[in-house]
Amino acid sequence: MLFNVKKTVAAATASTLLATGAFAGSHALSGDLVIFSDMSNPAPRAVMEGMIDRFGAMHPNLNIDLTVIDRENMKTQILNFTSANAPDLTNWYAANRMIPFVDAGLFEDVSDLWAEDEFVNNLASTKGALTLDGKQWGIPYSYYQWGVYYREDIFNELGLTEPTTWAEEKANCGKIVASGRACYTIGTKYLWTAGGWFDYINLRTNGYDFHVQLANGEIAWTDPRVRQTFANWRELIDMGAFVKNHQTYSWQESLPFIVNGDAAAILIGNFAVAPLREAGLNDGKLDFYQFVSINPDVALAEDAPTDTFHIPSLAKNKENAKEFMRFVVSAENQTLINAGDALGQLPINAQSAVDDDKFLNQGFAMLSTNSPGGVAQFFDRDFPAEMAGMGMEGLQEFMVFPDNLDEILERLESARADIY
């Protein structure tokens, strides 16, 4: 699906949007700016179009051409359009997902932007995710927290409180299982949800640095520390903590279990809040806690996948694109586009305000004050694509047949030798 929205922004819209005075310092641009975006769902699409309207109003002589590509189709189309007929800006993902493009010289180095005051002072938290080989290859526009979303009413009914340690987590889970429910719902048909569990248990067992080394292929899958992660995970599996038959369900199909009260919690990203609210779980029934600490010697680190913009090396209007990037990360724009009625995610600029939403507030507090260990992207973004694909398949198998662990780890280890 390709929707072409020709946005020749006329001066007419400019008069209505004079509020964007914060950029008085930047000179007006002219020429073209071609953007390929994968923000194809209704809310993100409105956000993208809104940003272009406001940016266009600041630069009335600039022709902005936006093409919205279906989010899934983008994953294959980006191969074609970055190597020929490149736009000036494109969406993609942070961390190792950038590797193929950076290695092939198809993404522009934007380290100069990251040397500017605004980036140095207010965007430091996501710099690591955009850095490869010591250079930065794009800018973030939004991110969201992961954590445990749970049924507050079920916790109250069973007299449970939010756990902070592994022992408390397991004790809670024991009581939930005894009440005839599963502790966690999960749908692993599309595999990545299992990656979330591995990320958290590994980050809590072995720490952020170890996790990154594993993702970079520097540690063997058969390492005893990796085995420890799986041993911890297995404690939950053996308790019957997860819903049965999760390998048949997508994450959306796994939500009814928590909505109907057959499961008490779910480990997922903040994007699950909207469908859960729609299904009738109001803020009195649904709450959030940070994934518990397992190894007390390890600093807490979180998964917070970051959505990004990049400039293809073959772009024709790179200066215009960089100006748009400055606009995207500005505190004012960040507040606007991440608000609850827009993307409903977290702004990446430290100076921007978080919308007054129960879960966004908790996520913002968690990531800004209680994630000293670092911020990981997510299993399938931190690990190279092929390793991620095979890895998540192994994780799913482990969740169904924990006894196959040795065979799974051997397989992943031989894949590691191949891939890196």
Add this chain to the structure above:
Amino acid sequence: MSVTSQHIRAKPLWNQKKLMPWLFLMPGILFFGIYVVFPIFQSFNISFYKWSGLGEPKYIGLKNYVKLFSDRAFEISLWNNLKWLVLYLLAIPTGLAIALFLNQTVTGIRLYKSLFFFPFVISQVVVGLVFTWFYDPTFGLLNTILTSLGFAPVNVLGDPTLVTYGIILAGLWPQTAYCMILYLTGLNTVDADQVEAARLDGAKGLRMLWYIILPQLRPATFIAFVVTVIGALRSFDLVSIMTNGGPFGTSRVLSFYMFEKALSEYGFRMGYGAAIAVVLFAIMMVFIVYFLRTMYKQESEPR
């Protein structure tokens, strides 16, 4: 004089006869060449390279193929393709049985025929979804029936030993309908005199079917065999819709594995994907050569 002028006139006519077929075939040949033949050779070529789809391909000779031999996922896909190939052929006898059953004149027979043909008309995606819901371990019809009869529930699509059979069964639904329609048209052409003569000689039941009807249905059987084999080998949509290759890759088939390796989110390995495609092509080639030979023989036979 008249002889020479005739001769002159005849030559362009002869040329025309020889040239015109080619002219008419040209568009077809051109597109077939560009969109089918050329990509086949291109795939052969890519399979000798390591290429992410970006940047410069690196020549690695036969390494992609060597790797296939130790690739567990490839082995699983190959076995699954074999299961598909064998079990999918069940569509032919089932289709024949239904066709024989429906080949009668009662009121409303057209409606019954349409109902049986229906699964072939709807999209494979819909067939996949319907069967996914049917198999659903929590609220699916299958488990509702099983538990009401006192059996233990099964999660067909979540069980690595059952999953491929579950998907093949879903595929058989439309494929049987297809074979049925082929046989129904075939039955229309069965010679009534021969049937009559056989009946006078005392043939009936299975003997009638085997010695009189089936030989006359041979063209229909051949076509049914061709479409079923090809359908089995290119099974992709059902796997993709129903299980996405899972659980943990146990329901993959070659075409799906090729797509995963080359084009999916976790792929980017064009060379390896192309090598899988070449293997699939080689398997198909065995059947294609057989089909073409049979058809060629049939057409050159005097009737």
